[in-house]
Amino acid sequence: MVQSAVADDVFYALSNSTRRKVLKQLSVGPATVSELAAPFDMKLPSFVQHLSVLEQSRLVKSKKRGRVRTYEIAPERFRVAEDWLSEQRQLWEARLDRFDKYVKQLKETESKS
Numbered sequence: 001m002v003q004s005a006v007a008d009d010v011f012y013a014l015s016n017s018t019r020r021k022v023l024k025q026l027s028v029g030p031a032t033v034s035e036l037a038a039p040f041d042m043k044l045p046s047f048v049q050h051l052s053v054l055e056q057s058r059l060v061k062s063k064k065r066g067r068v069r070t071y072e073i074a075p076e077r078f079r080v081a082e083d084w085l086s087e088q089r090q091l092w093e094a095r096l097d098r099f100d101k102y103v104k105q106l107k108e109t110e111s112k113s
Contacts, residue, residue, distance in 0.1 A: 013057035030072040
């Protein structure tokens with residue numbers, strides 16, 4: 001149940017295109033709030049809410065030095081999404097394999113009739 005809540009937090013954070021763009025920016029390296037906000041046409045308080053969601057989901061972490069807050073990616077949390085997607089892939093591959101086997105059996109049965 002706890003793992004499910006963690007996955008919910010991660011996928012919620014990833015569900016927004018602004019937050020995904022921020023993560024893409026941070027994949028290059030750490031950046032300040034103003035550097036991250038520059039490409040976006042929104043007020044700073046709204047933008048900071050996106051950063052807050054990312055930090056609460058622990059996809060990013062921040063450090064404050066004086067008045068400047070710098071964010072960086074926290075890659076370990078991405079494992080939650082990766083593990084869930086891998087589990088789903090395995091599940092669906094097994095289902096599709098069974099379906100393929102069933103369709104082949106039907107074709108064999110039809111060709112014998």
